[in-house]
Amino acid sequence: MTTLTDTPDRRQAAPMAPTVVQIALGDRSYPILIGAGLLADPATWAPQANRKSVALVVTNTTVEPLYAATLAQALSPHFTRVRTLALPDGEVHKDLANLNLIFDELLGQEADRRTVLYALGGGVVGDMTGFAAACYMRGVPFVQVPTTLLAQVDSSVGGKTAVNHPLGKNMIGAFYQPRQVVCDLAVLDTLPDREMSAGLAEVIKYGASIDIDFLGWLERHIDALRARDRAALAHAVKRCCEIKARVVGADEKEAGLREILNFGHTFGHAIEAGMGYGAWLHGEGVGCGMVMAAALSARLGLVDEAFARRIESLVARAGLPVRGPASLAPGRYLELMRVDKKAQGGDIRFVLLTGEGHATVRTAPEAAVVDVIAALTAA
Amino acid sequence: MTTLTDTPDRRQAAPMAPTVVQIALGDRSYPILIGAGLLADPATWAPQANRKSVALVVTNTTVEPLYAATLAQALSPHFTRVRTLALPDGEVHKDLANLNLIFDELLGQEADRRTVLYALGGGVVGDMTGFAAACYMRGVPFVQVPTTLLAQVDSSVGGKTAVNHPLGKNMIGAFYQPRQVVCDLAVLDTLPDREMSAGLAEVIKYGASIDIDFLGWLERHIDALRARDRAALAHAVKRCCEIKARVVGADEKEAGLREILNFGHTFGHAIEAGMGYGAWLHGEGVGCGMVMAAALSARLGLVDEAFARRIESLVARAGLPVRGPASLAPGRYLELMRVDKKAQGGDIRFVLLTGEGHATVRTAPEAAVVDVIAALTAA
Known part of the structure; x- marks a missing residue:
């Protein structure tokens, strides 16, 4: 891992030239553009231009009034027409019924195989739009336009798309790569603080489990x-995308290495599902989940207790919960984890720290898991 | 194309050694096994064996009482347990709601990524099971066990999976290859005559548009x-799979060449959709659609009228309709064709014959299309 230089802490008012991080996947390769003001600039959207076809902007009812008209305006020189569809906001709506609203719109518009879908929103919009693009006529192009920090650093990159099922999160989906990812840092100005913290959970994940130098940088810039x-955001988004690009390029379909990116997610998914989707934000579950996974790693003697406390401290400073909900018993976590897709033949697999900035995927004794959850559950 | 020797017309009572046709798609390659009695033989199913996981047989309520127990018995040595799910029978049930029944069963069983799905049935079961396998946890292995002639020669091979939408057929789906296709000729003994004729439509398709020698063989063995x-079935299924293997190997995702396999389908889909899914069988639509496409080809001067009549005669001898339904006006065909996925930017594309055993994809003047439909509509 290369050493990272610190970035000065000052907000820049002037527009920044976009940084490009390339995802290398052969004929499915694509660029991630990072910069401020990209969304409103028609030049950003020229690569997918097709004057014989339709563009569909899929967004949610929260983001639509903020950015949908601006994006549609910037896209309009490139397509026959631009349509916008706003889905209900929230993880609880990430299901087959709402996915079908995208198909209804596409078929109502007689959209053909050249139609381009634009996912304007957070992870839910990105996952649903990407999955709809994967399935519509067995595959049409799509572009990720993430408007949350979490989506910019994680969910919009790598081609994992899905919807939830009442019995499990992200159970129905596809590996399907976007043609382009556009991370406009200016849109983060309108992001609620709670969503900002949720995004920081995924940022911390990269530092804790993969890049110890980046973890140090985060402790100084949180x-x-x-x-x-x-400027701090530009550095963090770029570094996260670089790490994710490397991991995804080596393991597109999560055969092994890519599972490392699920650090904190096995516990986190259990909290999200156990509390009902939407009660805890995904990033909040991941934040608390990382604290639990770090503590489990220490409990099994894989890392020092001090490193686990260092993770907990940074998660807390990011404004995230570091204790599981009082209403969720340890045994319930186990039930929920077994049905999670990381389970293989009934064995629950955890991403565990094996050092500072290093992780592996393995099983753990259930008694240790239960003890750790119990110790980290709110009174 | 190699010349084919005729096969004697006699039913064989003794079991036949399976013939293997290989689909060459790199790391997605798979074998098609063709023979009698394969379904009940545990050896057939050894390649996907996983004693740590579950097998799910997806079938329909018509096929289940005939073959599900036999297949489950033959699979049982290879898996922890074997479950069977029977979906309602028919094209009208090929939708997202019924697809979700497969996900419900998989999640209810806590099925993991090593679960193998077996599609036991016709094209509807194969399309739905394949699409469910493509989506469940972003992809689990599946095996096609086609029980109709149509599925054996066409829909089970090539990896096209989908469900219908109220506004269009096969609009929501994926390219997703099976690990194995098992064509047991013995199961065709219980196939209703109407379904048998529907399957022959796809068989005739290969002869008319790709292999003129095979068309001659069909005229002698219909x-x-x-x-x-x-023996005749063994030869026909093998020849169709060989042709399809060659076309799919050259164009997995239907970028061009593979569209030839849609000969008769543009008209056929319009009839199916216009009459309501299930009123006409898919193969009946294709049969009548080939007569229309051949007539349109002759009308545009691409082939002789005599060849178009030869196609019509063979379609009729196969027990298939050669006239469109009286209740479907030519203008309605055009509306339905425009939303069909072969439409690109509003232009309707037809697979047209350019010679005996040769075809191409192109547009046609609407007036000629309307004339041909009108001339070939039942009084």
Whole structure:
């Protein structure tokens, strides 16, 4: 891992030239553009231009009034027409019934195989739009336009798309790569603080489990990031995308290495599902889940207790919960984890730290898992 | 194309050694096994064996009482347990709601990524099971066990999976290859005559548009095929799979060449959709659609009228309709064709004959299309 230089903590008012991180996947390769003001610039959207076809912007009812008209305006020179569809906001709506609204719109517009879908929103919009693009006529192009920090650093990159099922999160989906990812840092100015913290959970994940130098940088810049310092955001988004690009390029379909990116997610998914989708944000579950996974790693003697406490401290400074909900018993976690897709033949697999900035995927004794959850559950 | 020797017309009572046709798609390659009695033989199913996981047989309520127990018995040595799910029978049930029944069963069984799905039935079961396998946890292995002639020669091979939408057929789906296709000729003994004829439509398709020698063989053996002569069936299924293997190997995702396999389908889909899914069988639509496509080809001067009449005669001898339904006006065909996925930017594309055993994909003047439909509509 290369050493990272620190970035000064000051908000930049002037537009920044976009940084490009390339995802290398052969004929499915694509660029991630990172910068401020990209969304409103028609030049951003030229690569997918097709004057014989339709563009469909899929967004949610929260983001639509903020950015949908701006994006549609910037896309309009490139397509016959641009349509916008706003889905209900929230993880609880990430299901087959709402997915079908996208198909209804596409078929109502007689959209053909050249239609381009634009996912304007957070992870839910990105996952649903990407899955709809994967399935519509067995595959049409799509572009990710993430408007949350979490989506910019994680969910919009790598081609994992899905919807939820009442019995499990992301159970129905596809590996389907976007043609382009556009991370406009300016849109983070309108992101609620709670969503900002949720995004920081995934940012911390990269540092804790993969890049110890980046973890050190985060400890120095966590306050600047929460304050939306644009230079700090630019560095964090770029570094996360670089790490994710490397991991996804080596393991597109999560045969092994890519599972490392699920650090904190086995516990986190159990909290999300156990509390009902939407009660805890995905990033909140991951934040608390990382604290539990770090503690389990220490409990099994894989890392020092001090490193686990260091993770907990940074998660807390990011404004995230570090204790599981009082209403969720340890045994319920186990039930929920067994049905999670990381389970293989009934054995629950955890991403565990094996050092500072290193992780592996393995099983753990159930008694240790239960003890750790119990110790980290709110009174 | 190699010249084919004729096969004697006699039903064989003794078991036949399976013939293997290989689909060459790199790491997605798979074998098609063709023979009698394969379904009940545990050896057939050894390649996907996983004693740590579950097998799910997806079938329909018509096929279940005939073959599900036999297949489950033959699979049982290879898996922890074998479950069977019977979906309602018919094209009208090929939708997202019924697809979700497969996910409900998989999640209810806590099925993991090593679960193998077996599609035991016709094209509807194969399309739905394949699409469910493509989506469940973003992809689990599946095996096609086609029980109709149509599925054996066409829909089970090539990896096209989908469900219908109220506004269009096969609009929601994936390209997803099975691990194995098992064509047991013995199961065709219980196939209703109407389904047998529907399957012959796809068989004739290969001859008319790709392999003129095979068309000649079919003209000599059409009665033997309708009578379920096993040697004739073995030859026809093998020849169709060989042709399809070659076309799919050259164009997995239907970028061009593979569209030739849609000969008769543009008209056929319009009839199916216009009459309501299930009123006409898919193969009946294709049969009548080939007569229309051949007539349109002759009308545009691409082939002789005599060849178009030769196609019509063979379609009629196969027990298929050669006239469109009286209740479907030519203008309605055009509306339905425009939303069909072969439409690109509003232009309707037809697979047209350019010679005996040769075809191409192109547009046609609407007036000629309307004339041909009108001339070939039942009084």
